Amino acid sequence: MSLVTSKEILQLALAERFAVGAFNANNMEMVQAIIEAAQEERTPVILQVSQGAIRYAGLDYAVGLVKIAADQVDVPVVLHLDHGTSYEQNVLCLRAGFTSLMYDGSKLPYEENVAISKRVCDIAHIVGIPVEAELGRVLKATDGVTPEEVEAAMTGPDQAKEFVERTGADSLAVAVGSVHAMKSRQATLDISRIEAIRQKAGVPLVLHGSSGVKHESVAEAIEHGICKVNVATYLNQAFVRGMREGFERHPDEVDPRKYLSISRENIKEAVREKIRLFRSNDRIDSSGRFKSPPRQYRSIDLGGSEE
Numbered sequence: 332m333s334l335v336t337s338k339e340i341l342q343l344a345l346a347e348r349f350a351v352g353a354f355n356a357n358n359m360e361m362v363q364a365i366i367e368a369a370q371e372e373r374t375p376v377i378l379q380v381s382q383g384a385i386r387y388a389g390l391d392y393a394v395g396l397v398k399i400a401a402d403q404v405d406v407p408v409v410l411h412l413d414h415g416t417s418y419e420q421n422v423l424c425l426r427a428g429f430t431s432l433m434y435d436g437s438k439l440p441y442e443e444n445v446a447i448s449k450r451v452c453d454i455a456h457i458v459g460i461p462v463e464a465e466l467g468r469v470l471k472a473t474d475g476v477t478p479e480e481v482e483a484a485m486t487g488p489d490q491a492k493e494f495v496e497r498t499g500a501d502s503l504a505v506a507v508g509s510v511h512a513m514k515s516r517q518a519t520l521d522i523s524r525i526e527a528i529r530q531k532a533g534v535p536l537v538l539h540g541s542s543g544v545k546h547e548s549v550a551e552a553i554e555h556g557i558c559k560v561n562v563a564t565y566l567n568q569a570f571v572r573g574m575r576e577g578f579e580r581h582p583d584e585v586d587p588r589k590y591l592s593i594s595r596e597n598i599k600e601a602v603r604e605k606i607r608l609f610r611s612n613d614r615i616d617s618s619g620r621f622k623s624p625p626r627q628y629r630s631i632d633l634g635g636s637e638e
């Protein structure tokens with residue numbers, strides 16, 4: 332199936348109270364594992380690449396890999412930019428064929444974040460591509476953050492409403508208690524804040540830093556308005572664990588495929604586990620369409636028709 336945008340998928344997720352997994356990929360094996368798990372679980376899926384992944388793999392390789400992967404399956408696949416920190420990066424990805432963008436101005440003063448987020452939305456919306464923006468700051472575990480700092484960086488519901496109105500953002504990444512790059516699941520989310528932001532802002536909300544959040548807290552957050560959950564660290568851990576297993580099992584092996592195939596299998600199982608946690612599995616029928624969608628979305632073409 333051709334790539335689809337994230338717009339209708341996230342609106343559906345909001346209406347139906349599930350979340351779409353947004354899985355970060357850095358190489359071919361990761362793309363393959365994510366796409367195979369999505370196909371088997373009958374779920375829409377967001378494959379996302381960060382600026383770091385673009386530097387590592389190259390923009391054209393990233394787009395090429397994900398397009399080829401999407402063509403192999405009959406579930407909706409979105410190609411999303413994760414944490415684009417400039418207007419220019421977003422325009423480059425728009426031109427390269429991304430079907431979903433993110434502008435992250437969360438480190439900037441509020442007014443600058445509003446201004447650049449709006450510029451990105453304005454240009455992307457001309458060609459029908461939705462934009463995720465970020466308000467509040469999801470901090471990084473490697474910077475040694477304290478609970479007080481996490482709390483102070485959280486998204487304010489009233490400001491979120493104003494931010495969405497002024498920028499036109501299609502979805503909003505929120506700081507609600509998670510931290511990027513956590514290696515173990517310890518964090519719990521501020522559910523009442525998520526509920527308040529959803530009610531005020533009215534757009535699908537995005538959870539970053541999910542790898543460090545307890546499963547029950549993720550599930551509860553989805554009930555209250557989280558519609559896209561980013562997963563990166565958990566996949567990287569699965570990948571590296573596979574390589575270590577490979578080295579131990581075959582210490583004299585010189586064929587890297589012996590190691591990488593274990594990594595690929597590990598990622599596939601990690602993705603499957605998250606898809607089921609997010610309750611996005613078993614949503615897509617054999618013709619690539621959402622199963623019995625709610626009435627207001629019935630006419631939307633998600634690109635699943637035969638060509």
Ligand SMILES: [Zn+2]
Pocket residue numbers: 414469511539540561
């Ligand atoms: Zn993030």
